[in-house]
Amino acid sequence: MEAMTIRRKIRSYLEAMPHTPKACVQSFGCQLNFCDGEKYKGVLQDLGYQLTDIPEEADVILLNACAVRAHAESRIWGRIGSLKPIWEKNPNVIIGLCGCMAEEQEVRTLLRKSYPFVKLVLGSGAMESLPDHLLALFEGESHREAVEFGRLPDESLPTVRDSRFQASVPVMYGCNNFCTYCIVPYVRGRERSRTPNAIEAEVRELVASGYKEILLLGQNVNSYGKDLSEPMDFPDLLRRLDTIPGEYVIRFMSSHPKDATRELIDVMLASNHIEWHLHLPVQSGSNRVLQEMNRPYTIEQYLNLIAYARKQAPLFSFSSDLIVGFPTETEEDFQKTLDLIETVRYDNLYTFIYSPRPGTKAAALPQISTPETISERMQRLLAKQRELTEAYNARFLGKTCKVLVERQNEAGLLFGKNREGLHVELTGDAALIGKMVAVRIDGVKNWALQGTLESE
Template structure:
């Protein structure tokens, strides 16, 4: 297989393959991706590159000839964990001096990382950033030609197009539609490590989705740091709502999901597109971060709670059971008790199905890291406990709206409970029910018989009936 979208000529590609297999007939690569789903998608492309070069994937670094860590930089604790792992890898390098160690991803895109790794972990052979994914083969060739530390943390280009991913899941696929972020929230490092927003061309996205559906994929997850901004930077601008309608028009039985949405760009056109769709999941993950306008301003989020609630109220007017989830940060610098009460009030008003919650942690390189913070850590922990307790109470009551109703569920796998399967419905609600593993990867219909504060239970319906949208 010839590498595409690659900076190597065909002759250099052949030279690289000969170098890889000069000592062993089988070369094994261990690839591990940390962090968000976009990172996981990058990892699938990296696996695709390595397989096209002849590497066999392994799930253990014990027998690996190449170890690649695709890193996350959202929190400093994530970086510390990676540095700890790099320290442990040293023992494998001693046992196998020819072992190739690669560090890539968001962490590798930070200015200080390459020099720090070179000086503190001299056995790391290759470092490349999120903008250099398609140049990975060239860096490998440099290594085999004698470069002790091959590094490329340059600017982004069309790093995905033409690189076939090696997908880890047989019926669920993630399709990145854009990269980078223009929002510069004061707590977030992403714009600094993934750059400004860049949209992939619609025809490339649609062709990728079309091939996936033809291959039997049942769930398509469209990814971006802020998918709602998709298409604004294209030569001929389009909207994300337009792209969703084009994806829905592709023939086949599949569900469309997407992450992540920014409230400031959640237009009525987008909301109507979701509500009127039969394939787009009737669920919106709409990160609010907190319930205080004062804190939102310090976060640089560009919306107010009133504007956020307008979106929620519009969705619930048209579909009272519409599923909403969100991200919340507890303890942002100098969050007051009144600010926190605003968050609790918002949770009561919106009635979220699920929350993804975080206690604020300082991130070097962001503006929030320079802000004064007089709230003690113990107080932040107590606030988090109060928030989670309230959410459990709300979700327990809110999930009862599903009792006795039918759901169309994509079966994802076996539950932890023996004899049970689990999956998600159109609105991303987790469902568990008795069933045979042969149903995994298929759509089934269940009747909900019991609800919890995180999921529902049900029984299979023999024949599909009209389901809740």
């Protein structure tokens, strides 16, 4: 059936409802999943639903869930269970699970068996077929499932942005790397890049509509473009986007160290809009553990790139992800991780205790450390990072930074990020939210900078 016909039929079902039809989309997990959530909202709004954050008042509830962490996934099961009373009160409600969690065969089997009130299961590659399945449910089917692996989403899907000044723009989907602890390549498929024209058009439109922060997303943005019919690389894409006139900052994540190059650093440093911050997930400071993780780079190569950036721009900032307690990690390996953070001096670290992800190679490895040892290592890592970050961030003292103000807390303090991606706290009016302001840095508190507003 044609898309227009499906839409018309759904609208007539919605118009026949005795109340305003509402839809609630709740996203979990990574930024890419939140970005998909904005598209689900766009499609539902386009069909005629009013969006709501309250599941109890919705006619369609979509949980857009992530499969990456086993822990997070188990919380989603609790969330799904908590929706059952809504269905018991209103059997017409359409409850759906989407996102990469829906790509897992075992998840779909369990839903069919034990969660009959979940009527719709939609993998992240099947997003554009949402209207199709809604119509089938309206027409009396009791359950719909769709999983399409390895496709690019339709460029024409509408989007409802969660923010009026920060926007996420996926540049590629999927991953080819098969790190031994990670499920992403199995649930998101192989790498496929959007065309540079589509990305540029989206960024131009966002900047023209007043968006101040554009976050380019991909599981490994540094391998962007390899699959295009006219191959181009990520630095080329950045160069092209940087020519778009306006006042905005381009951030991006994630970068795999094996694909991050000096050219990337050169483009960032020469640009007008690209942040001077690279999130470069290293995962471990030990070459032996990196090999077991199937992360094909060495700590020496990693440090070389950091030294190259820092030599040219001492303020340039780095952040990273680190896994503590990989199954074969020894005390000696962990010590290398501590040495690494001491050498690099990250501005921010995202630390995770290893948790086995069923279906991955690492999940079959025997854990050689006790939970107590792993937790004690994590405490040592955090303590070390706290001590290093505060001292290192003092390099900003006395400097003036351009800060995009993002939010205000209940005490009236404003929070934003500078071009180097560091969190900045300042006092000021809520009217500054969404604006770029000049801030003089006069203090450092843990991982955040404290500043005073100079001018708008």
